[in-house]
Amino acid sequence: MKVIKRDGKKVDFDGEKIALAIRKGFINAITNIAYNEEDHNKVYQAVMEDIEKEYDAESEIPIENIQDMIENRLKSMGYTAIYEAFSRYRFRRSESRKSFQNRQHKLMKAIENLSLKSASEEDSKRDNANVDGNTPMGTMLQYGSTLSKEFAKSYLISSRISEAHDKGDIYIHDMDFLPMGTTTCCQIDLSKLFAHGFSTGHGHLRTPKDIMSYAALAAIAIQSNQNDQHGGQSIPAFDYYMAPGVRITFKKEFKQALSEYLDLMESTKKVDFDKIVKQIDELQSIDIKMSDFKAHFDKDKNIEKIFKKAYDTALKKTERKTYQAMEGFVHNLNTMHSRAGAQVPFSSINFGTDTSAEGRMVIKNYLYALDAGLGKGETPIFPISIFKVKEGINYFDKDPNFDLFELSCKVSAKRLFPNFSFLDSPFNSQYYKKGDPNTEVAYMGCRTRVMGNVANPDKEIATGRGNMSFTSINLPRLGIKHGLITNDKADMAAFYKELDEKIELVKDQLLERFAIQCSKKKYNFPFLLGEGLFVDSENLTDTDDITPILRNGSLAIGFIGLAECLTALIGKHHGESEEARKLGFEIVEHMRERCDLLSKEYKLNFTLLATPAEGLSGVFVGIDKSIYGIIPGVTDRKYYTNSFHVPVHYDISIMDKLKIEGPYHALTNGGHISYIEVDGDTVNNLEAFKAIVRHMHDCRIGYGAINHPVDRDPVCGYTGVIGDVCPGCGRHESEGIPMETVEATRNECASC
Amino acid sequence: MKNETTKLVGEGIGFERIRRITGYLVGTVDRFNNAKREEERNRRKHSLEGLKTSAQ
Known part of the structure; x- marks a missing residue:
């Protein structure tokens, strides 16, 4: 039969x-x-x-x-x-x-566009700027992504939720990874990985033994974990993690220089070298006093000289190696690929607070390497570099790392990085415990922040944690439906009622996805869980339920377009009017209160996120334009304004912008960023640059960045502001110029 | 004679324009989606007017 x-x-x-x-x-x-x-x-x-x-x-x-x-x-x-x-x-x-089956036609159409059009013609091939849609692996990823999203909608997401997504009420980010149950991101504690070494699947990497391998392994860890998640990787305290590598390198160099110089001066027999080695091995810092070694050269001036000389040599060589290690790290993170070669890992590093001599050496040389750029002087795109600003450590002129703060400003003025995070802002300082870098708030480069922990109050730390997934709410649509635009006056009661419904819906969706994530096992995420990166995953077995582990992560409720929402509600956005400012704060505060209530109820970390919104930026407004038509100040652009930002097209001073946006940082515990846009003159004025960063600090910003045009002419290598003509070699865009002219420019550059 | 052998470089090569979106950098605006491209074009510079800070 x-x-x-x-x-x-x-x-x-x-x-x-x-x-x-x-x-x-x-x-x-x-x-x-x-x-x-x-x-x-x-x-x-x-x-x-x-x-x-x-x-x-x-x-x-x-x-x-x-x-x-x-x-x-x-x-x-x-x-x-x-x-x-x-x-x-x-x-x-x-x-x-x-x-x-009903979606098959749409699916085929989408695959057709991905296959037969170039990235410049097809917007969907540029959904994520980190993926090159013209390359084979980029296209392969997009094929998978397209199919996977449709599968998720049909099989895994409740129909009322997927309808809300398709209608543009909410937006489920990274939906293509929903069926795989991946989580978004992780703040990796490298010191834990280095302590025992780790495996990336084909063999074990031993505990690193010098700063070069510390930095190389850091890049490998980032790359490996990127394959287990759908977001990015952040290193919360890069300086602290690299510092021991500097110390080990220094000890090696010190011993070697001593041995060579003693040999050269035929003095080897005058000292007990084994004893010296033992003493060097026990050093806790590279910052040493010669007098500590007095016993070895007590009566012999020449031996003392050798010690001093060897120490100088060791320091210089350590410095040099640290620079090379940092240079290699930056190069690696811009060239190593992950996710079937479709992307470089989305990497971020936080640093700035380690005041030890080794930590300072790491920070300084990292900044130098960033300043120097890549092989042809290009601005490094990764890692997203974040300098942690903290009073008493690097903020005031007298602080021990103040020089590194100034250096960060200088480098950022040229390379757009570092960005700045502010540990003194109350919502960050509340977790800070002196001497414990795990309690220093870290940021994912995109702005995600994971710190509070209702699921596990003993683990209010940055390390080993991350976001599970996030979903955003279309605020402008709620504004249009209940605001001045369509009614005689704003109906705030109806607005809040519907906003609460949307929050409830997003909560359901996040939980639905969380259940899929929790149904996975350790072996599904061999690096993230298998190597114990995520908090408390060290002792997991292959059959253990991973729910208690993942509960340490955050479930983020995001939003976009507060500005357009306010304009639709009362005719003005928060850059323009005090009334809008008050209302804007009230709306976002309301959302945060809802998140806190949900956290309490479910003992899960529901956080409010000022959504990064790259792929999303044009999605909601496109749908809303079709439904509501073009509404000035609301749907008349191709994008909705990011999160709580004052619209980018609005004229406003730095002072006012940060004062207006600052309060929202305190509310958005799932992550936030504020940008300042400046021109070339401002950026090259160190005092002005510092003043902007300090104003961010004073406005209690959590995470901020200063944008300025960084253009580069690949022909002569000039980096700076380029209008129609390259100031380096004088050529127009796409125009050919004689080779000699370019060479003359290069020679000039080499001397500066 | 010399002119004939002069080799031109850079024909058809544009300038790279590095910009920030969401907190990360993108090597060139070509990689931006249409919405982000327009947003980037609309960005206004912010003035230093009245800027003072407490730190010294």
Whole structure:
């Protein structure tokens, strides 16, 4: 006998498959009664009898009929809970299948566009600027992404939620990774990885033994973890993690220089070298006093000289190696690929607060390497570099790392990095414990921040944690529906009612996705969980439930377009009017209160996020334009204004912009950033640059960056502001110039 | 004679314009999606007017 499958194909009848389907039905059903294999077999035997009776003379049987028989038997034999679950499952599957089939046309169309158009023609190939849609691996990723999103909508996301997404009420970010149950990002504690070494799947990497391997392994760890998640990787305290590498390198160099110089001066026999080695091995810092070694050169001036000389040499060589290590790190992070070669890892590093001599050496040389740029002087795109500003450490002129803060300003003026984070802002300083870098708030480059922890209050730390997923709410639409634009006056009660409904919906969606994430096992994320990167995952076994681990992450509720929402509500945005400023704050404060309530209720970290919105920036406004038409100040552009930002096109001073945006940083505990745009003159004025960063600090910004044009002519290598003509070699865009002219420019550059 | 052998470089090569989106940098505006491109074009510079800070 043949079985007719759903697609019309005929296959040989196989009783075993029926037995397994019944077994699966029993196992997947949630019930208090403990059934065993005997129960499975009883139903199986009954179904086989039915088939023999009814289909004895037939040569074919449709698969749906077999499933009907299983259902009937489960019901008649009294397995009610199993029957209901089985039947529900069948119904859902069949609905999903129908829905997926309905999407096939759309899917083919999307694949067609990805395959037959170039990135410049097809917007969807530029959804994520970190993926080059013109390359084979970039396109492959986009194929997968397109299919996976449709699958998620049909099979995994509740229909009311996927409808809300398609309608543009909410936006589920990184939906393409929803079926895989990946989480967004992780703040990696490198010191933990370095302590025991780690494995990336094909062999073990031992504990690094000098600063070069510290930096190389840091890049590998970032790259490996990037494959286990759909967001980015952040290093919370890069300076602290690299410092021991500097110390080890210094010790090696010191011993080697001493040995060489003693040998050269034929003084080897005058000292007890083993004892010296022992003493050097025990050093806790590279900042040493010569007098500590007095015992070895007590009476001999020449030996003392050798010690001094060897120390100088060791310091110089350590400095040099640290620079090379940092240079290699920056190069690696801009060239190593992950995710089937489609992307360089989305990497961020936080630093600036380690005041040890080693930590300072790391920060200084990292900044020098960033300043020098890549092989042809290009501005490094990764890692996103974040300088942690902190009073008493680097903020005031007298602070120990003040020089590094100034250097950061100088480098940022040229390279756009570092960005600045502010540990003194109250919502960050509340976690800070002196001497424990794990309690210094870190940022993911894109702005995500994970610090508070209602699920595990003992673990209010940055390290080993990250966001699980985030979903954003279309605020402008709520403004349009309930504001001045469509009513006589803003109906705030109706606005808040619908806003609460949307928050509830997003909460449901985040939980639905969280359940998929928690259904995975350690072996699904061999690096993130297998190597113990995520907090408390060190002792997980392959069969353990990962839910308690993932509860340390955050579930973020995001938003876009506060400015357009306010304009739709009351006719003005928060850059323009005090009334809008008050209302804007009230709306976002309301959202934060809802998040806090949800956190309390579910003992999960629901956080409010000022959504980064790259792919999303044009999505909502596109749909809203079709529904509501072009509304001035609301839907008249191709994008909605990012999160709580004052619109980019609005004329405003630095002082006012930061004062207006500052309060929102305190509310958005899931992450935030404020930008200042300046011209070339301002950026090259160090005092002005510092004043801007300090004003960010005073306005209690959490994370900020100063934007200025960084252009580069790849022909002569000039980096700076380029209008129509390159100030370096004098050529117009796309114009050819004589080779000699370019060479003359290069020579000039080499001397500056 | 010399003019004939002068080799021109840079024909068809544009300038790279590095800009920030969401907190990270993108090597060139060509990689931006249409919405972000327009946003980038609309960005206004902010003035230093009245800027003072407490730190010394």
